[in-house]
Amino acid sequence: MPQHVPPPKLQLRSRVTCPHCWQQYPPEEVLWISAHSDLRGDPLLGEDEQQRFLPSRFDPDGKALDVKGVACKDLACPHCHLSVSWASLQMNPLFISILGAPGSGKSFLLASMTWQFRQTLRDKFCLSFGDADPLAxxxxxxYEEALFLNPNDDELVTLKKTELEGDLYQSVRFGDREVWYPRPFVFSTQPLDGHPDFEKRRLLARALCLYDNAGEHFLPGGETARSPMKHLALSEVLLFLFDPTQHPKFRQACNGSSNDPQMGKHGWSHRQDQVLMEVASRIRSHAGWPQDAKYPHPLIVVVTKYDAWCSVIGGQRIDLDSIIRPVNSAMSALDIQSLQSVSKKLQDVLKKYAPEIVTAAEGFSDDVLYVPVSALGCGPEIDSNTGALGVRPKNVNPMWAEVPLLYALHKSTKRLVYSAVRRSKPPAGNQHAVASPAEVNKYPPNTPLRETGT
Ligand SMILES: Nc1nc2c(ncn2[C@@H]2O[C@H](COP(=O)(O)OP(=O)(O)O)[C@@H](O)[C@H]2O)c(=O)[nH]1
Ligand SMILES: [Mg+2]
Ligand SMILES: [Zn+2]
Structure with a gap:
């Protein structure tokens, strides 16, 4: 019998979910991408793509050999032919969708969030975090480089707009039907040595699939069969971005206390509650639920551009340290109660200025957390040459950019990011208990841990 998968030292999942087309398939069906430069042309992806094939020969390292005998390393989904990473074959996926009106700050937040995660997860949570497929x-x-590693840090930068069908979408041709799939950003995370569950790292490892969606897709009527959004229904956590600088009552309340040009004539204006209701309606129809059904997962309402509207909630800089507690010398846990008290304060502010958002959010999910973030920590400036908004990298200093994703990780896999418990009687001088590893795992995990199949 031909051998379709390499003799594995690797543990593969029994079913793999493609992060592009979301079809499930057993790992032995995965295709390989030919390496020899003559082997070009794919019926689904076009003439410029390397051929995909189901291998029958492998080299001693377990790499498939293409028909020209060259060892290959890249894999592709048998349904859409787009490339999939090894992490997708080995790790439980965690789909997280980032939604919001055009201009609400999705792209900047994604860049800031992943940049912060690269340090915070290792240093504070004893978790690895890396690109599952650096090319993808x-x-x-x-984006991260432009904002955080820019040698010309005094020059204004803008991020390329998330085009409807551009870099962030990939086209696949099924016969005469062309479909544009949102391009996932895939990262892998797992416990490092020092994490209480280091021994179980293979079971706990997750392939995080994040989607930066063009905001236009969420304006009523924006989805077409050409641009499916099934990832919305598969997401275990939703991040909905609400941008107060686009809201007339927030702008009024901040009048005089913010120099941000977005508060003035540069501001965008979209009915953001309608975007959220549109998202809710699409998720329900994709999942086949009745239109009044509640989303069974957490909804995180990320209130962006905190630097621009913080005057309405006290004007303080917010620090990660205020919501994490040390567990041991290597690891901290999320202080959920502190996070919830910030959420409550923010919910009160939203009820005052934008009650329609609270109604839309709480009408959709029973588990809503409101989180203030600032991807930049400063406002953009108007570029006098182009009239566009730009930021100077030297001024960028994010606030809580990583918090929504930390909470999402905690909610979907309690054992990766732990929660700290507060003792009822705090020791003198220390309001919060330092939780021991046994204590921190307050809740049972959401989903039972499963052994990965072979
Ligand atoms: N004041 C402020 N402005 C921001 C922040 N993040 C993004 N912006 C501005 O918001 C605009 C839209 O951001 P972008 O991420 O492209 O929005 P998207 O369309 O949702 O992806 C940009 O011009 C940014 O300058 C922030 O943290 N603070
Ligand atoms: Mg964008
Ligand atoms: Zn696929």
Whole structure:
């Protein structure tokens, strides 16, 4: 019998979910991408793509050999032929969708969030965090580089707009039907040595699939069969971005206390509650639920551009340290109660200025957390040459950019990011208990841990 998968030292999942087309398939059906430069042309992806094939020969390292005998390393989904990373074959996926009106700050937040995660997860949570497929994450790495590793840090930068059908979408031709799939950014994370569950790292490892969606898709009527959004229904956590600078009552309340040009004539204006209701309606129809059904997962309402509207909630800088507690010398846990008290304060502010958002959010999910973030920590400036908004990298200093994703990780896999418990009587001088590893795992995990199949 031909051998379709390499003799594995690797543990593969029994079913793999494609992060592009979301079809499930057993790992032995995965295709390989030919390496020899003569082997070009794919019926689904076009003439410029390397051929995909189901292998029958492998080299001693377990790499498939293409028909020209060259060892290959890249894999592709048998349904859409787009490339999939090894992490997708080995790790439980965690789909997280980032939604919001055009201009609400999705692209900047993604860049800031993943940049912060690269340090915070290792240093504070004893978790590894890396690109599962560096080439596929290139757009996001470019954003990160422009903001955080820019040698010309005094020059204004803008991020390329998330086009409807551009870099962030990939086209696949099924016969005469062309479909544009949102390009996932895939990262892998797992416990490092020092994490209480280091021994179970293979079971706990997750392939995080993040989607930066063009906001236009969420304006009523924006989805077409050409641009499916099934990832919305598969997401275990939704991040909905609400941008107060686009809201007339927030702008009024901040009048005089913010120099941000977005508060003035540069501001966007979209009915953001309608975007959220549109998202809710699409998720329900994709999942086949009745239109009044509640989403069974957490909804995180990320209130962006905190630097621009913080005057309405006290004007303080917010620090990650205020919501994490040390567990041991290597690891901290999320202080959920502190996070919830910030959420409550923000919910009160939203009820005052934008009650329609609270109604839309709580009408959709029973588990809503409101989180203030600032991807930049400063406002953009108007570029006098182009009239566009730009930021100077030297001024960028994010606030809580990583918090929504930390909470999402905690909610979907309690054992990766732990929660700290507060003792009822705090020791003198210390309001919060330092939780021991046994204590921190307050809740049972959401989903039972499963052994990965072979
Ligand atoms: N004041 C402020 N402005 C921001 C922040 N993040 C993004 N912006 C501005 O918001 C605009 C839209 O952001 P972008 O991420 O492209 O929005 P998207 O369309 O949702 O992807 C940009 O011009 C940014 O300058 C922030 O943290 N603070
Ligand atoms: Mg964008
Ligand atoms: Zn696929």
């Amino acid at each position: 994450n290139q757009v996001l790495s470019d």
